[in-house]
Amino acid sequence: MLDTDIDTPTASSAAPEKAPHVDAERYAQMYAASVDDPESFWAEQGQRLDWIKPFSKVKNTSFAPGNIDIRWFEDGTLNVAANCIDRHLETRGDQTAIIWEPDSPQDAALHISYRDLHTSVCKMANVLKGLGITKGDRVVIYLPMIPEAAYAMLACARIGAIHSIVFAGFSPDALGARINGCDAKLVITADYAPRGGRETPLKSNTDAALLHCKDDVQCLVVKRTGGQTTWTDRDHDCNALMAEASADCPVEEMNAEDPLFILYTSGSTGQPKGVVHTTGGYLVYASLTHEITFDYHDGDVFWCTADVGWVTGHSYIVYGPLANGATTIMFEGVPTYPDAGRFWEVCAKHKVNQFYTAPTAIRALMGAGNEWVEKHDLSDLRVLGSVGEPINPEAWNWYNEVVGKGRCPIVDTFWQTETGGHMLTPLPGATTLKPGAAQQPFFGVQPVVLEPTSGEVIEGNGVEGVLCIKDSWPGQMRTVWGDHERFEKTYFSDYKGYYFSGDGCRRDEDGDYWITGRVDDVINVSGHRMGTAEVESALVAHAKVAESAVVGYPHDVKGQGIYAYVTLMNGEEPSDALRKELETWVRSEIGPIAKPDLIQWAPGLPKTRSGKIMRRILRKIAEDDFGALGDTSTLADPSVVDDLIANRMNRR
Numbered sequence: 001m002l003d004t005d006i007d008t009p010t011a012s013s014a015a016p017e018k019a020p021h022v023d024a025e026r027y028a029q030m031y032a033a034s035v036d037d038p039e040s041f042w043a044e045q046g047q048r049l050d051w052i053k054p055f056s057k058v059k060n061t062s063f064a065p066g067n068i069d070i071r072w073f074e075d076g077t078l079n080v081a082a083n084c085i086d087r088h089l090e091t092r093g094d095q096t097a098i099i100w101e102p103d104s105p106q107d108a109a110l111h112i113s114y115r116d117l118h119t120s121v122c123k124m125a126n127v128l129k130g131l132g133i134t135k136g137d138r139v140v141i142y143l144p145m146i147p148e149a150a151y152a153m154l155a156c157a158r159i160g161a162i163h164s165i166v167f168a169g170f171s172p173d174a175l176g177a178r179i180n181g182c183d184a185k186l187v188i189t190a191d192y193a194p195r196g197g198r199e200t201p202l203k204s205n206t207d208a209a210l211l212h213c214k215d216d217v218q219c220l221v222v223k224r225t226g227g228q229t230t231w232t233d234r235d236h237d238c239n240a241l242m243a244e245a246s247a248d249c250p251v252e253e254m255n256a257e258d259p260l261f262i263l264y265t266s267g268s269t270g271q272p273k274g275v276v277h278t279t280g281g282y283l284v285y286a287s288l289t290h291e292i293t294f295d296y297h298d299g300d301v302f303w304c305t306a307d308v309g310w311v312t313g314h315s316y317i318v319y320g321p322l323a324n325g326a327t328t329i330m331f332e333g334v335p336t337y338p339d340a341g342r343f344w345e346v347c348a349k350h351k352v353n354q355f356y357t358a359p360t361a362i363r364a365l366m367g368a369g370n371e372w373v374e375k376h377d378l379s380d381l382r383v384l385g386s387v388g389e390p391i392n393p394e395a396w397n398w399y400n401e402v403v404g405k406g407r408c409p410i411v412d413t414f415w416q417t418e419t420g421g422h423m424l425t426p427l428p429g430a431t432t433l434k435p436g437a438a439q440q441p442f443f444g445v446q447p448v449v450l451e452p453t454s455g456e457v458i459e460g461n462g463v464e465g466v467l468c469i470k471d472s473w474p475g476q477m478r479t480v481w482g483d484h485e486r487f488e489k490t491y492f493s494d495y496k497g498y499y500f501s502g503d504g505c506r507r508d509e510d511g512d513y514w515i516t517g518r519v520d521d522v523i524n525v526s527g528h529r530m531g532t533a534e535v536e537s538a539l540v541a542h543a544k545v546a547e548s549a550v551v552g553y554p555h556d557v558k559g560q561g562i563y564a565y566v567t568l569m570n571g572e573e574p575s576d577a578l579r580k581e582l583e584t585w586v587r588s589e590i591g592p593i594a595k596p597d598l599i600q601w602a603p604g605l606p607k608t609r610s611g612k613i614m615r616r617i618l619r620k621i622a623e624d625d626f627g628a629l630g631d632t633s634t635l636a637d638p639s640v641v642d643d644l645i646a647n648r649m650n651r652r
């Protein structure tokens with residue numbers, strides 16, 4: 001499929017209304033400076049932060065086999081909480097730092113000023129100290145999207161403890177494994193997590209998890225709903241302790257390379273890895289990307305709809321926005337509760353300027369109909385963002401036209417838990433947008449396209465291969481917690497001397513990058529390499545299709561065949577005629593070789609709680625290998641899998 005591009009809609013030239021921080025010329029100049037002389041570029045960017053002891057060294061990094069060693073600003077000292085809170089107090093103490101929007105629209109939003117944030121974080125930090133937590137200790141945070149989640153993160157940062165957030169949708173087993181994995185001394189949780197009108201019993205999940213942990217792990221409990229929970233000797237009442245705690249807590253002086261947090265993430269093999277991010281480089285990178293990618297200006301209201309349990313929430317709900325003195329929204333709910341207008345209602349209510357969400361949410365809301373968007377005044381929106389997976393042109397166009405009214409640039413940000421911040425992304429006002437393309441490297445990022453088997457660098461444009469990065473950037477993860485060897489093996493051993501992203505990509509004739517999906521999702525049909533995302537995108541572009549997931553399966557003649565799971569729009573019925581129609585459609589959208597060999601009607605797709613489709617399971621079902629589905633416990637709705645297996649006979 002090297003030569004067959006998806007027919008892309010006309011590039012949008014929508015420009016933001018405030019003069020953007022960078023235009024095309026400035027981007028080119030700054031990008032060149034960032035890769036020609038990284039030392040000077042990042043020395044200057046380092047000045048975004050307040051340092052306790054200024055750094056004199058900027059970059060000391062090695063991707064050499066056997067010596068993967070990444071250090072930025074290594075002799076500087078600073079504190080992340082001081083940079084996200086204290087330094088703003090004089091100029092913006094009364095400004096809202098966090099708008100908390102609760103699950104139910106009946107409940108009032110909270111506006112937390114930088115001064116209030118300072119008080120709460122200092123109190124929480126003193127509570128942690130009171131429980132014996134000191135610099136370098138690990139604290140697991142298992143909380144709903146409530147202000148206390150941000151207080152807990154920043155309180156850890158303030159005293160030098162390392163937080164590890166576990167998404168509140170994870171099971172007790174997953175939580176226990178993470179508590180043990182980083183040998184945490186304390187878990188911070190809540191009684192219940194309200195979400196979409198339902199409540200997850202976090203405290204009882206935590207009790208179940210702690211049955212498998214050391215006896216001396218303590219538990220700090222926030223009362224979110226006040227609902228009934230059991231209480232044991234290891235539990236402490238967070239609300240009561242904070243009420244009594246002092247609001248005075250000096251910051252701990254941290255080295256730039258001291259760990260800030262651990263975040264567990266799954267790879268293609270083995271148990272989840274503890275990705276380690278450190279203090280100085282991470283914060284410089286989160287803050288710079290937040291400002292430039294979203295064209296954030298002082299006074300803007302920024303909303304990232306992610307959960308703090310994922311890296312997107314770390315970098316773009318808490319650390320990046322607060323380092324920049326922004327007003328950031330924390331949303332406890334889901335896009336479709338109480339109805340499919342919730343996102344747009346919240347945007348209108350808080351006059352959101354930058355809105356950042358995931359394609360899966362965009363597709364779901366697109367399926368619900370335009371009337372949900374049109375009811376609300378979205379005139380304050382200036383920039384729209386997308387993250388987490390490739391966005392199909394159909395969803396992109398809907399986002400652009402119906403949500404952005406054709407006047408808000410869409411930044412399709414490609415990055416990973418491992419990268420700390422954006423790697424490839426268009427910039428508002430600087431990039432002529434192409435629907436579905438992540439397009440350009442961010443400052444300091446040097447993407448290379450490698451031939452997957454030989455590992456040779458592929459030069460020139462109009463090429464496809466695996467995406468690697470040639471040199472370090474400040475937001476890069478430093479190690480896998482407790483297993484530096486695994487860090488090297490996972491990211492630096494397939495292609496020596498490069499950071500390997502695990503993703504495939506195409507560099508088009510203009511030099512713009514398109515992510516084609518994880519390389520384990522690339523299928524090879526009759527010798528043609530094809531991104532499953534390309535076929536999915538074509539299927540989803542059909543008016544009757546709501547969602548689709550495509551995997552490869554063994555095929556006698558072609559090597560691999562194309563197996564498409566298709567979820568139809570509400571009200572559409574599966575039929576042989578529709579199957580034919582979709583086959584013809586994909587042929588005409590991409591080309592004959594992309595025609596699905598098998599289409600299975602799927603009422604639902606197996607997704608993780610962060611909305612990623614678990615292709616591993618779909619591949620196994622496609623192969624009729626039902627005995628080896630692996631761990632399905634992280635699925636949002638495990639029953640989907642049983643339905644898919646039961647329905648496999650409807651494929652043809």
Ligand code: 6R9
Nearest residue numbers: 387388389390412413414415416417515518
């Ligand atoms: C931030 C985040 C990382 C993987 C990554 C890639 C996919 C993320 C994307 C994208 C295409 C984008 N991904 N953003 N693919 N276009 N704009 O999602 O981190 O959860 O670690 O996932 O997500 O496959 O390798 P993480």
